[in-house]
Amino acid sequence: MDIPRIFNITESAHRIHNPLTPEKLATLGAVLRLEPGTRVLDLGSGSGEMLCTWARDYGITGIGVDMSQLFSRQAKDRAEELGVADKVEFIHGDAAGYIADHKCGVAACVGATWIGGGVAGTIELLTKSLDTNGIILIGEPYWRQLPPTEAVAKKCFANSISDFHGLPELIASFDTLGYDVVEMVLADQEGWDRYEAAKWLTMRRWLEANPEDDFAEEIRSQLNDAPKRHVAYTREYLGWGVFALMAR
Template structure:
């Protein structure tokens, strides 16, 4: 049970595995007015940057669950580095279907709604761990504008145009599911650049160190084609944001 190697190679230098910059992640924590002692559950927690920095900056506590052994190890190391290992812990496990033993104040899935087959399923999974009146955080892509053709759709790592919604439609979907959107933090094009361009450097440095690895051809192909595909399509058509929800 783990992520494919290509994913951890691609994001080997990343602390945040989505297009939020550290400044935007910090701004989101501030915007939510997190009280000391807030208890959180983060499903698909990656390298733990959200829980660790919010534990340091706001005094929250919580648990992260992620399928990647590499990222879980990095999250534990980050907690130790920031002196919050007594406040947060990280579990290597499949986050799909994971429910907290006791209801928490904040439950999140930031950028991995595939764990419950999309937004609706993920919102329902998160709700099962949430105390009444608590906050749900969902990170999700959306179309900045409608892609012109299937080539553009696939270049944005979607199988169909219907995989993502335009931003107003995504917000309306949350409402249809019975939630108020009470805050949001959106990636901008510079946020995307920082996230995606760092992947290319990670790929190139890995390739230089591992030219004979069984994944070398796949890494070379991605590094050859992805920068231009991103500049032509992803940067123009794909948005991403974290949305804070409260049940109506």
């Protein structure tokens, strides 16, 4: 079980696999008013930066689940590095359908809502691991400005304009599902730059080290296109945020 190889290569040097900067990730932990001992579930936990830094800074405990063998190994290494391996556990596995053995004060899916077939299904999945009056965290893209054409939307990692809401519509959709939005932390363009631009150096270094690899042509194509696409499309049209929800 693993994610597509392209992600294991391009994001191999990432600690955060979304457009949040370390400062924004710390802000998210702070605004949630996490108390020591709060149990946090993170589905699609990537390299574990959220759980590891929150365990260090706020004293939470938690469990993360991710399909990437590489990222899961990096998460365990990060826990050791920060001295929190006794507080957080990382499982290499399919987060889709995962339910924690013990109820959690926070249940999160920060950027992988495909595990539940979309936002509504992912919220439904997370509630099965959530304690009474617990908080759900959803990380999701939205349109900063509506793309003028479907072709532009495709350049922003969408299949069509209808894949994402504008921010007001996204907030309203949580209301429709019966949840109060109690906090949010939004990525900014610097966050997008750090997430996307970091891939470019990683790809270049990988190409230098693996010139004869069968995947080299694909990586070269990505590196040729990614900077131009980012500055023309992703950076201008696509927003991203983490939204804290509580059921009414």
